[in-house]
Amino acid sequence: MTIRASDRRIDLKPGTRFGVIAGEGRLPLDVADQLAANGTPPFIVLAGNDAQTAPRLRDFDHAELPPERIAELVSLLKKNRVSTVVLSGAITRRPNWRSFRPSMRLLGLVPTIAKALVQGDDGLLRILVRHLESQGLTVVGAHEIAPQLLAPLGAMTAIKPTKGDARDLEAALKAAKAIGALDIGQAAVAIGGRVIALEGIEGTDGLLERVAGLRGHGRLANAQRGVLVKCAKPEQELRADLPTVGPDTVFRAHQAGLAGIGVEAERSLVLDLPELQAEAERLGLFVVGLR
Numbered sequence: 419m420t421i422r423a424s425d426r427r428i429d430l431k432p433g434t435r436f437g438v439i440a441g442e443g444r445l446p447l448d449v450a451d452q453l454a455a456n457g458t459p460p461f462i463v464l465a466g467n468d469a470q471t472a473p474r475l476r477d478f479d480h481a482e483l484p485p486e487r488i489a490e491l492v493s494l495l496k497k498n499r500v501s502t503v504v505l506s507g508a509i510t511r512r513p514n515w516r517s518f519r520p521s522m523r524l525l526g527l528v529p530t531i532a533k534a535l536v537q538g539d540d541g542l543l544r545i546l547v548r549h550l551e552s553q554g555l556t557v558v559g560a561h562e563i564a565p566q567l568l569a570p571l572g573a574m575t576a577i578k579p580t581k582g583d584a585r586d587l588e589a590a591l592k593a594a595k596a597i598g599a600l601d602i603g604q605a606a607v608a609i610g611g612r613v614i615a616l617e618g619i620e621g622t623d624g625l626l627e628r629v630a631g632l633r634g635h636g637r638l639a640n641a642q643r644g645v646l647v648k649c650a651k652p653e654q655e656l657r658a659d660l661p662t663v664g665p666d667t668v669f670r671a672h673q674a675g676l677a678g679i680g681v682e683a684e685r686s687l688v689l690d691l692p693e694l695q696a697e698a699e700r701l702g703l704f705v706v707g708l709r
Contacts, residue, residue, distance in 0.1 A: 436460040436563075437500035439491075440475055441507030444689050445560055445567075445662060449506045450478055452564040461498045463491070465507075492553045502556040504563055505543070505658040508621070543658040559657035561687060569663075569707040571683035575695055577704040579678055583645055585611045587680045590647035591708060598651030604661045607676070609644030622648065622667065629674040646671050647708070649682035656685070663705070664689035665697040672701040683707035 436453050438460045440446035446462070453460045462480035481494060495503065547557045561568050579587060586608040593606035593613040603617030607629050614632065617625045626646065632638050648661035663681055671679055681688070686707075688694060698705050 434458060434502055435499045437463060437495045437498070437503045439463045439465055439503060439505050441465050441505075443507045443662065444664065445687065446506040447475055448567065448689065449504055449560045449563050450475060453504075454478070460504070461495070461500050463494065492550070492555070495555065496553075500555070502558060503550055504558055504560055505546070506560045508659060544655045547655060547657060557657050559660070561656075561660060567687045567689065569681045569683050569686040569688045571707045571709065574688070574691065574705045574707060575698045575703070577678070577698065577702060579645075579680075579704050579706060580643075582611075583643060583677055583704070586643070586645040587647060587678075587706070587708060589613050590645055591649060591680065591682075594647050594649045595652060598649065598654070601651060601653075604651060605646060605648045607644060607646050607674070609638065609641045609676075614638065614644075622646075623670060626667075626670040626674045626676075629676070633675050643677035644675065645678050645680055646674075646676055647680040648686060649708070650685040654685070661686040662689060663687075663694070665693045668694055668697045668701060668703055668705065672703055676703070678704035678706065680706050680708045683709060 436458055438446055438450050438453070440450075440462050450460050450462060460478060462475050462478045464475065464480055464482040465484070479498070481498075483491060483494060550557050589611055590606040590608035590613060593608070593616060594604060597603050597606065597616050603619075603621075603625075605617035605622050605625055606613055607615040607625065615625055615629050620628075629644075633641075646667075648663060650656070650661055654660070661681060663679060663686065667679060684707075688705075694705065
């Protein structure tokens with residue numbers, strides 16, 4: 419049975435202090451704002467320079483912790499009375515071994531770090547979650563803090579997919595699930611009923627840039643429309659790195675010449691839905707939540 423991301427809800431107990439490990443993008447700020455609105459202002463761990471995209475995170479109690487200082491994470495959280503941790507936003511930069519600070523704490527973590535670095539993104543996140551839990555911390559997903567961000571089922575825009583788009587959505591969804599099973603990526607692009615590009619280590623933005631470049635390829639020069647589909651990996655750690663789309667995704671999909679975007683309903687996040695809808699309307703794209 420598929421477990422939906424929305425099947426879990428958390429109990430915001432009085433006195434609970436949340437720590438937000440903030441990676442790239444807007445999601446960490448949305449989570450922090452939601453926690454503050456709930457009366458539980460979080461402690462933010464800025465993961466290297468990734469969180470520069472959301473400078474307002476520094477308005478919260480925070481500390482910077484680049485990947486090379488990962489051994490200090492648990493002690494930093496406990497020092498700041500954090501008992502529950504939220505992982506939000508992608509952390510794309512792997513640690514530079516030459517920059518590690520030697521310490522007894524680091525030596526104890528070397529086997530865990532070494533195992534994580536040779537795995538894919540989801541494997542790495544599962545190891546991180548297990549490590550945090552082994553140290554007495556509770557790990558919850560961003561969707562459990564802000565369930566309103568979960569993608570709904572069906573059309574999110576006034577523009578709807580055509581029958582041809584539906585075939586592209588089906589083809590891209592199958593391909594995205596296939597590469598997800600291999601822990602390669604979460605997204606695929608299909609044009610004319612055929613998958614033409616898969617997400618790799620470059621992420622969704624890189625995938626769409628590649629598709630834009632392919633428009634000049636002989637076999638795609640006259641191809642019209644096409645779709646981007648993002649979905650959770652079959653063995654996805656739902657408390658970290660759920661597929662995410664936002665207004666910028668719509669803009670980049672338009673630049674790639676695509677007609678629309680499909681995301682897995684209830685297992686993907688949609689950032690700033692009103693702005694996404696306005697951008698899709700302006701550019702003539704559809705956005706739809708898929709089963």
